[in-house]
Amino acid sequence: MSEQTIHKNKETRGFQSEVKQLLQLMIHSLYSNKEIFLRELISNASDAADKLRFRALSQPDLYESDAELGVKLSFNEQAGTLTISDNGIGMSRDDVIEHLGTIAKSGTKDFFAKLSEDESKDSQLIGQFGVGFYSAFIVADSVTVNTRAAGVAADQAVSWQSSGEGDYTVEDITKETRGTDIVLHLREEEKEFLSEYRLRDIIGKYSDHIGIPVHIQTVERDEEGQETGRKWEQINKAQALWTRNKSDISEEEYKEFYKHVSHDFAEPLTWSHNRVEGKQDYTSLLYIPSKAPWDLYNRESKHGLKLYVQRVFIMDDAEQFMPSYLRFMRGLIDSNDLPLNVSREILQDNKVTQSLRKACTKRALTMMDRLASNDAEKYQTLWNEFGQVLKEGPVEDFANREKIAKLLRFSSTHAETVEQTVSLADYIERMKEGQDKIYFLTADSFSAAKNSPHLEQFRAKGLEVLLMHDRIDEWLMGHLPEFEGKQFQAITKADLDLSAFEQEEEKEKRKETEEAFQSVVERTKTYLGERVKDVRTTFKLKETPAVVVTDENEMGTQMAKLLAAAGHDAPEVQYILELNPEHPLVSKMADEADEEIFGRWVEMLLGQAMLAEKGTMDDPSQFLAAVNKLLG
Template sequence: MSEMATKNKETRGFQSEVKQLLNLMVHSLYSNKEIFLRELISNASDASDKLRFRALSNPELYQGDGDLKVKLSFDKITNTLTVSDNGIGMSRNDVIEHLGTIAKSGTSEFFSNLSEEQSKNSQLIGQFGVGFYSAFIVADSVTVRTRSGLSSNNGVEWHSSGEGEYTIENIIKESRGTDVILHMREEGKEFLNEWRLREVISKYSDHISIPVCMMTKVKDKKGQETEKTEWEQINKAQALWTRNKSDIKEEEYKEFYKHVSHDFSDPMLWSHNRVEGKNDYTSLLYIPSKAPWDMMNREHKSGLKLYVQRVFIMDDAKQLIPAYLRFVRGLIDSNDLPLNVSREILQDNKVTQSLRSACTKRILALLENLANNDAEKYQKFWQEFGMVMKEGPAEDLVNKEKIAGLLRFSSTKSDSSKQTVGFLSYIDRMKEGQDKIYYLTADNYVTAKSSPHLEQFHAKGIEVILMVNRIDEWLMNHLTEFNGKKFQSITKSGLDLSQFDDKTKQEKHKETEEEFKSVIERIKEYLGDRVKEVRITFKLATTPAVVVTDDFEMGTQMSKLLESAGQEVPKVKYIFEINPKNELVKCMADEPDERIFSYWVEVLLGQAMLTERGSIEDPSKFLVAINTLIVKT
């Protein structure tokens, strides 16, 4: 960041990501110019909410500035539009932090991944929550004059034309709060009009809980305008969540969502509820239609605002919602919590715990209803938020079964990688006599679909759930059963499908096991402690051999996941299973030369390890074995 200071005035360079954002704003969003006003009024409303909360412990903050409100005024001569509030205001450091940088990790990576087509989508801006910069859609330059605290000497002025630099200096400001002055470009002059501003305020800001006022001319008894002016309230200024649901239009719900979330797209669905009884509260909860770009960051801020008796308390109320539902937006307004509640008190408060439980159940019920009644819409939800929902069973033991019912995966039922199969629908299609839910974890869909472990399931017509996300192995460590049916990994040693074979086939398998006893002993003797066990398997059709793990040992996918995270992982000891019907296995069994026999073992074990892990411990030994056998053949 470049700095050139003279007294208290200095010129600073924007953080590089801000430059890109401003360019995106100016060049990509002309089709939706009016959103800038919604964003600036929302910011002003937030500033007033925060002042209300601070004033609970410091009433002097209200000193001398009257009722909280947002004021709009314009001047056609100077081509300026001013949005003013008498809220909390900003210090010099606040201005630098909030208007000069975007303090979010991964921002540069986000921009580098934007395609030209994506960069024209205004929804992406909403995922940042940086509505102030939308002012540059309509303005050549923006001046911000702000003051926090009680002294007029605390004033700060910020100015920028959005081209890489901004200036900041200390000023005298008589009133507390913030004035945002937009120096309008040609495309923005349409907003220097009273009726155009009324239209936008009515459309986007009717629900703001503080008055939004505009300077208008006083009319005489005949209805004619005079030269006198006054501040006229334009919006209803009633908190939307306090109104009766029957009186609220769908569009109002959507606009309120955009206000609380700073998202530019409509929500997917919402739930508005007033609860009276043991706890007295109102909740308005939204499911977004798009996931934020940094959703997988578990430090991502919660989307719930907390109000107590309509007084704003905090933005990021993590105590009110579990981490796996961090994509939910909205608010809770409680009548039971004390107004001076702090985060520490909130953490241990019984009312808070009750609110968290109730909110969680309401959201899960909302999603359950969507899954049961609109599969197509639920699929869109799953594509956006499925990965974080998979964190749920480990975090929320009380609702584990409900969350499990909402999970979706691929399966052998179709040739599509789309995750559309739930555990309930799987159970409905289970084969007669089947008492377990069979699943396979793998690195990706292609690997899972072609896994040799599936061969006997295809032959017997048994469906297998394919789990192909990195989180799935971890998830299944926390799910042991669903709806009375136990889960069974098909890569574990405890797999047994003999109940689907007739007695004749079972007797033949026993005979084969007896015939191959000496072969198994030869393999064990050669491999020693490189494997945990060697045995015959009848689950393979064309594949000569596979490796599996013990039921209670760490699986391959979990081992790889921990290794990729840089953790030390105990070496997985595999069970080596060979297919006695395979021609290569028969060649190995008939080989009298122990040296050549050992090469066959290396080839079969190497193939099995490549299939299971994608790598082998000693590639050179594997290649020597292959080359020797090729020459011999």
């Protein structure tokens, strides 16, 4: 650790309230695996080195005649301190206050809500929120950070100190070397980390893969065990993992590298390490996480891959290489074809970038397809975590629409469970002879879908229907007209035709019934006027007297709700009332000669149908008055 001079300009500041909560979790209950703190701090040091290397491309003076980047570990048994030092980018006073005094993320309320929901997931959530620095308080009763930003004078360094209670101090110091020294004042019960053997073991386990050397200060002793001197010894490979041969990398190394690049504490579901040479020259290492990040549904939040050019770190969250519907993917891409001084502006409109994005997207979809084929249980985990985001794909990515559709999963009447396990390929395999359409129903919830009256005739004929109950489903189906040559058919549309599954005798009988019932249809039309688009006879119902449907090109109920929820002015849905002439209530209405009483029956049937379809009605009082008079 570098030598310090007199401290000055000292101030005490209070932590952001969320940090106080986080520190209490860290100190009292969070981690079962305490050694994780060292992985997090070394990972941060590696990031600091990457950032300096990138900045130095345009400002080589930042190296200050010391271009050998690395991390050093030293400990003092008598003082009970462990020090992690790096010579990376360092921090200014403002940086220290911003990064160490607050959680520099939005959504902290959601974060703590999730912590309280399930304490067993706390460690995974900490990783997802990128607050690994605070893990130092798992083992330390106080932490000191001495840091100087690269390129500034030695007397512009700063020291940060806290015991993890409610506040921290910041003061100016002099630090001759750039970078950051983190001094952990270990608790008495955590002195196991003041052991060279223990530290070597942890580094070998968690940090062998990072691209900068990690040195430990070793003690030299004579034959009598007396200390004779100290020296620095490198204890990791210090070769970027993705540059090594795949055959030389163990499964554990891949998993630990994932935790390094993603700051996730959970293991990934799967990964793909790919080296391409020829027309393009790049390496990609892509991971599919096993847990969704807290901000998955915020399309504006940062996402993307770490970008390296010729093994030099360029930027985090390079969203140009992964479409929004794959924003849960993690990993990196290292290109030899992009310029080292690449900027986000260059990436926006660059043929190399577009080609790399296309390749990364294709590989991500292939990874998921293989997982679905080889490990259904793992794929179901992926779907449960990321399925709703993946459903954005057919809308955003027309070129890969069929591939994405193959990955989609839904509930259906085949199993009638809320879990979405049915693929479109499964559905097609079970289609009845003569069936040429994939039938689906969208609804507000699984319960509403499963109990919809629209399903009655499908159940009677043994036809499977996909039950879609996610909010995005209506939007999805508007952009997914077919799959493997089979068109999708919403069962709430008026053009629904199930005659292919009926006997000729049944068709003839229904034609006669429809003709005899036509006068009732006309009376109903006259009563309702412009309140509905049309009134028709239907034979698709069994237990239900009436339903409302829409024309094929008319906006459906769920789309109208989706637009309204998003604050848009949706046009009024024009419903068609369909009456079941074989239902006792409809027969009773048909036999009613008194037009006033007939109107009450119409009001009741229309109200029931609207409730079943929308969950609401325009004028409940009109419906209730009609029901009360009929029952009175």
